[in-house]
Amino acid sequence: MSEKVVKKHHREPLIHITKRESMAWWKAWSIRGVAILLALAVAGVIIMLVSDLNPVDVYVAMAGGNFNLEDPSQTRMMWVTFQKVAILLCISLAVTPAFKMKFWNCGAEGQTLMGCVAAATFMIYCGDSMQPALLFPLMLLVSMLAGALWGVIPAVFKAYYNTNETLFTLMMNYIAISLVAFLEIVWESPKNSAKVGVINLFTKGGWLPEINGNRYLPVIVTVLLVCILIFIYLKYSKQGYEISVVGESQNTARYVGINVKKVIIRTMAVSGAICGLAGMLLTSGINHTIYPDAVEGQGFTAILVSWLASFNPIAMIFAAFLIIFLQRGAGAIATNFGLDDSLADIVTGIILFFIIGCEFFIRYKINFRHSKKGGVD
Amino acid sequence: MDAVVNWLLMFLPRAIRQGVPLLFGSTGEILTEKSGHLNLGIPGIMYMGGVSGIIGAFFYERFAGDAYIGWLAVLITTLSALLGAAVMALIYSFLTVTLRANQNVTGLALTTFGMGVGNFFGGSLAQLFGEGGSLSVKRTSEVFCKTLPFADDLGAVGTLLFDYGFLVYLSVAIALVVAWFLKKTRAGLNLRSVGEDPATADAAGINVTRHKYLSTVIGGAIAGLGGLYYIMDYTHGTWSDGGFGDRGWLAIALVIFALWKPASAIWGSFLFGGLYVLPAYLNFGDNRSMQYLVSMLPYVVTLVVLIITSMRKKREHQPPASLGLPYFREER
Numbered sequence: 001m002s003e004k005v006v007k008k009h010h011r012e013p014l015i016h017i018t019k020r021e022s023m024a025w026w027k028a029w030s031i032r033g034v035a036i037l038l039a040l041a042v043a044g045v046i047i048m049l050v051s052d053l054n055p056v057d058v059y060v061a062m063a064g065g066n067f068n069l070e071d072p073s074q075t076r077m078m079w080v081t082f083q084k085v086a087i088l089l090c091i092s093l094a095v096t097p098a099f100k101m102k103f104w105n106c107g108a109e110g111q112t113l114m115g116c117v118a119a120a121t122f123m124i125y126c127g128d129s130m131q132p133a134l135l136f137p138l139m140l141l142v143s144m145l146a147g148a149l150w151g152v153i154p155a156v157f158k159a160y161y162n163t164n165e166t167l168f169t170l171m172m173n174y175i176a177i178s179l180v181a182f183l184e185i186v187w188e189s190p191k192n193s194a195k196v197g198v199i200n201l202f203t204k205g206g207w208l209p210e211i212n213g214n215r216y217l218p219v220i221v222t223v224l225l226v227c228i229l230i231f232i233y234l235k236y237s238k239q240g241y242e243i244s245v246v247g248e249s250q251n252t253a254r255y256v257g258i259n260v261k262k263v264i265i266r267t268m269a270v271s272g273a274i275c276g277l278a279g280m281l282l283t284s285g286i287n288h289t290i291y292p293d294a295v296e297g298q299g300f301t302a303i304l305v306s307w308l309a310s311f312n313p314i315a316m317i318f319a320a321f322l323i324i325f326l327q328r329g330a331g332a333i334a335t336n337f338g339l340d341d342s343l344a345d346i347v348t349g350i351i352l353f354f355i356i357g358c359e360f361f362i363r364y365k366i367n368f369r370h371s372k373k374g375g376v377d
Numbered sequence: 378m379d380a381v382v383n384w385l386l387m388f389l390p391r392a393i394r395q396g397v398p399l400l401f402g403s404t405g406e407i408l409t410e411k412s413g414h415l416n417l418g419i420p421g422i423m424y425m426g427g428v429s430g431i432i433g434a435f436f437y438e439r440f441a442g443d444a445y446i447g448w449l450a451v452l453i454t455t456l457s458a459l460l461g462a463a464v465m466a467l468i469y470s471f472l473t474v475t476l477r478a479n480q481n482v483t484g485l486a487l488t489t490f491g492m493g494v495g496n497f498f499g500g501s502l503a504q505l506f507g508e509g510g511s512l513s514v515k516r517t518s519e520v521f522c523k524t525l526p527f528a529d530d531l532g533a534v535g536t537l538l539f540d541y542g543f544l545v546y547l548s549v550a551i552a553l554v555v556a557w558f559l560k561k562t563r564a565g566l567n568l569r570s571v572g573e574d575p576a577t578a579d580a581a582g583i584n585v586t587r588h589k590y591l592s593t594v595i596g597g598a599i600a601g602l603g604g605l606y607y608i609m610d611y612t613h614g615t616w617s618d619g620g621f622g623d624r625g626w627l628a629i630a631l632v633i634f635a636l637w638k639p640a641s642a643i644w645g646s647f648l649f650g651g652l653y654v655l656p657a658y659l660n661f662g663d664n665r666s667m668q669y670l671v672s673m674l675p676y677v678v679t680l681v682v683l684i685i686t687s688m689r690k691k692r693e694h695q696p697p698a699s700l701g702l703p704y705f706r707e708e709r
Contacts, residue, residue, distance in 0.1 A: 018707065050505065104481045104701070106417070163687035164696060166415065166481060167633055171676045171683070174623060178673035185666035194665075300485050307482045340500030340618065342493045349490025353468065356483055360476035 016367045028310075028362045035358035036322070039351040046346065047330065051337045058333070065332025066325050079216035081328060086223040087282055089320040091295075091302035093223075093230045094274035096311050097267045098151075099303070100234065101247045103158065107169025109299025110176035111150040111272045113292075115279020117180060118146040119206075120199065120290040123283070124187060127205030135206060140280060147276020148269045150176065155268030159261040173299065180292045187290075196289045208285035219285045226274060231313040233270075243267055275299075301348070308355050323348060386536055388651070388658050393545065394611060396650025398423065398621075400548045401603030402628025403635060403642045404555050409466075409596035410632060411559060412589045413572040413699040414473060417484025419600050420625020421491020422465045426601025427608040428495040429461025430454045431616055434517040434609070435502060447520040454517055454609065455602075462601020463594050465491055470593040474586055477703040488625070495604075499616035518614025544606040549643055551599055556639040568592055572697030575704040585704060603628065627653070630679040636686065636694045649675045 044055045053061060060069075066081045068074045091108050098105040122130075122139040130138075150172055157163035189197045200206060211217040234240040246253045246263050253260050283290055305323055309315035330344035402423055409416045416422075434454040438445065469487050472478040503512045525539040559565040570578040571588045579585050607621055608614065631649055635642035652675045656668030686694045 019705070050501070106481065106485070157684055157687065161684070161687045163684055164633075164700075166417070166701065167629070167683055168680065170417075170626060171630060171680045174626065174676040175673055175680075178669050178676070181669035181672070182666050185669065297489075300489070303485055304482060304489075307479065338504060340497045342496035342500065342618075345489050345493025346497055347493075349486055349493055352482075352486035352489065353472065356472055356478045356486060357476050359478060364477070 014369050016369075018365050018367060020363060020365050023362055031358050031362055032355065035354040036351065039354035042354075043326070043330075043347040043350050046350070047333060047343065050339060050343070051333060053333070059329075061333050061336065062325065062329025065329040079214070081324060083216045083219050083286065084328070085317075085320050085324045086220045087278055087286070088298050088302060088305060088324060089316060090223045090226055090278040090281065091275060091298055092305040092309070092316050092320055093226055093313055094147075094271050094278060095302050096230065096271075096306045096313065096316070097234065097240075097243055098271040099306055100311050101243045101264065101267050103155070103264060103268065104166040105151065105154075105169050105268065105271055106166050106300070106303065107150065107154065107172045108271075108275050108302050109295050109297065110169070110173035111147040111275035112279040112282070112295045112299055113173075113176045113180055114146040114150045115143040115276030116283040116287075116290050116294050117176075117183065117279075118143040118276065119280040119283040120183075120187070120196070123199045123206030123288075127200045127207075128203050129205075132209070136208075139206070139284065140277070143280035144273040144276040147279060148273040151268040151272020151275065152265060155265045159264045177292045180290060180294070184291060196291065198288050199290075200288075206284060207288055208281070215285075219281045222277075222281060226277065227313050227317065230274075234311075234313070239263075239266070304348075304352055308352070322351070326351065382533070384658070386533055388654070389537060390540060391654045391658075392651035393647050394541070394650070395653050396646035396648075397545050397548045398603035398607045398611070398624050399628045399631050399649050400552055400642055400646035401606060402600045402625060403631040403646065404548070404552045404639050405596040405598070405600030405603075406629055406632045407596075407635070407637055407639050407642065408555055408559075408599065409593050410637060410700055411568050411572045411697055412592040413575060413697050413702065413704070414470070414589060414593055415480050415484065415701045416466070416469055416487075416593065416596070417481060417629070418465065418469050418487025418491065419484075419597075419629055420621075420623075421488035421495075422462050422469075422597045422600050423491075423604035423607075423625045423628070424495030424621055425465045425491045425604065426458045426462035426598075427604030427621060428499050428616070429601070430458035430605040431512060431514055431608050431614070432461075432498060432502060433457030434514040434614070435512060438514055438516055439506075445516065450517040451520050454514075454521075455605065458601050458605035459598045462604070463598040465601075466594045466597020467590075469597070470590045473703065474589045474593070477705060480701050480703070492619075495621070496618050500618050512616040514609075514614040516614075518609050521609040522613065542606075542610045544602065544610055547602070548606070548646075551602075552639040552643050555599075559639070569697070572699060575699055576706075579704075579706060589704075600628070627675060630676060633683050633686075633696075634679050636682075637696065652678070 044058045047053065047058045048055055051058075063069060066077065068077045091112055094111070095105050095108050119139055122135065122142065126135055154163070154165050154168035154172060157168060158165045184196055185194060187196045188194055208218045211221065234243065242253070242258050242263050245256065245258060246260055250260050253263070279295070282294060287294060301323060305316060305319045309319040326347050327344040330347045331341045334341040334343040402419055406416060406419050433456070434450060437450050437453045441450070465487060469483055472483045473480050499512055521544065522542045524541060527535065527539065529535060531539065559569060567578065567583045568588050570581070571583060571585050575585045603624070604621065607624070608616065612620060627649060631642055631645050634649070635645045653672070656671045659668070659671065
């Protein structure tokens with residue numbers, strides 16, 4: 001035993017890891033870019049193995065799953081892609097303030113679903129009877145409140161009792177899902193179908209209005225607005241600054257006189273409210289119905305998108321697009337070859353592993369035994 | 378009275394069967410969390426365990442043909458499940474321990490990936506080999522479902538205690554072994570100290586990295602058996618897309634409910650299993666919606682436990698202190 005220890009001390013270890021002070025932004029983003037390219041290559045090989053496509057065709061087929069390549073004048077497919085990007089982006093933006101605060105909100109799924117519930121309630125009970133000028137502001141407000149409520153509950157317990165927020169928010173998801181399953185029976189139509197069906201199919205009461213006859217634009221425009229607002233909120237507002245301070249160190253925050261409890265609760269209210277907004281866009285603007293799986297796991301994907309973009313709202317647009325592009329693309333390939341459409345999840349997973357792994361090289365520096373620069377003398 | 382007994386004799390075994398995947402999952406997760414790593418990839422790992430098992434069985438059945446041997450099939454199936462789950466856990470520990478990545482993000486990515494791989498190969502494997510239909514390994518599954526020979530002769534006791542496949546007993550045995558390991562052995566003490574305060578453990582000469590790797594990989598492998606049990610025994614060897622459902626998350630909930638004690642997870646898992654199947658056994662009449670409120674119960678109960686333990690701040694009921702935090706020796 002002691003001999004071994006002595007031996008160890010004689011030789012400097014082969015690899016020595018130190019933390020980087022900081023890295024130029026272009027360097028960091030090029031590392032991420034390389035990681036994405038590597039991941040795409042690996043994903044391409046896997047798709048190549050299960051289908052008969054050659055690597056180039058894989059990506060052409062993927063693009064074909066997102067855009068109508070044969071007839072570019074048919075824009076429906078493209079709009080659906082952008083709409084999906086918008087919803088994922090909206091939820092990703094929602095989880096970002098909480099994440100910057102190091103509050104691990106895994107409950108976006110439930111918070112969004114509660115927004116869906118609020119919107120569906122308005123559509124069912126007031127969709128045909130209330131003036132649109134009153135209906136939509138009210139629907140928006142209540143959806144955001146519903147999402148905020150679902151976010152604030154874990155935040156209060158975190159702030160006052162330090163209850164583990166990851167586990168708390170996770171549980172809240174399934175409570176929301178069961179609640180929707182319950183409401184599905186209450187609202188079922190036709191009777192005994194166990195489905196809500198399209199709400200106000202003929203009157204379109206409570207459906208988000210179209211812009212210039214385009215039914216995809218309202219969602220996309222709203223989310224772009226939210227994106228800009230969140231960017232400003234995080235970067236230039238006092239509250240955004242407080243979030244960063246609490247995220248860096250709660251002790252520092254307390255020392256400079258920030259009310260940490262208040263910041264935690266307020267930030268989760270914002271986070272939940274934006275999720276609620278996403279839920280309203282989803283139900284009133286896209287699905288026009290509600291079911292337990294309405295959010296389709298995007299609450300979880302959003303966490304990954306937000307992280308992928310290093311919490312930068314503008315970069316998040318591209319991250320969300322990348323994920324949707326891969327998912328829709330892989331889904332199309334799976335359908336063409338009669339394979340299971342979970343191929344999309346495999347591809348997404350691989351991309352994420354590479355991105356997650358590459359962060360290490362951005363944050364830490366690897367020094368080899370004989371390297372002169374930066375090593376410890 | 379007879380009606381009640383008969384009802385219980387139907388209900389309890391279902392509850393136990395439903396609880397077994399949760400027990401494997403939460404035993405694995407407890408072992409992992411004791412090293413300070415919150416592995417949210419457990420649902421994906423359990424999927425992976427299930428699909429690797431069924432793939433192993435599928436190939437063995439294809440290649441063995443008439444030379445099929447039951448115990449060999451079980452061995453191959455179990456080993457491939459363990460391997461699949463362990464590889465997943467290895468990815469997780471490489472990313473979170475060596476590359477110090479965020480545990481929540483890594484875990485969620487692992488779950489996405491694992492469920493993707495599970496559903497993809499479960500759904501397409503038969504297709505890829507030109508057999509069509511859904512993936513099914515009835516023959517091997519029968520071996521997994523084999524109950525103790527004297528179960529039928531013992532009446533109610535037999536139905537309650539002995540009428541299960543071997544994985545059910547294995548799940549309880551593993552939980553007990555892990556409980557003993559954590560509480561009574563030196564290695565278990567070291568592992569717990571790593572989860573509480575890695576810097577102190579490191580200073581005391583405990584190899585933090587090795588403990589984290591081992592507990593995550595072994596924990597993942599144990600959780601993988603939960604997926605294996607679900608496929609080979611519970612559904613009798615037939616894959617259905619997404620059939621495993623939210624059991625992985627329920628297993629993580631159970632860890633909290635059991636207050637990080639594998640022995641409590643045993644009865645906890647049967648309770649959760651009971652709550653899970655309860656709606657199917659209650660007669661709601663016209664009130665069909667009520668069953669969904671009942672299915673909310675396991676999560677509500679878990680939340681209440683989580684809240685109460687965090688309010689009471691009793692030391693022995695807390696999560697491992699460094700749970701979720703990366704450890705870097707040179708960070709101050």
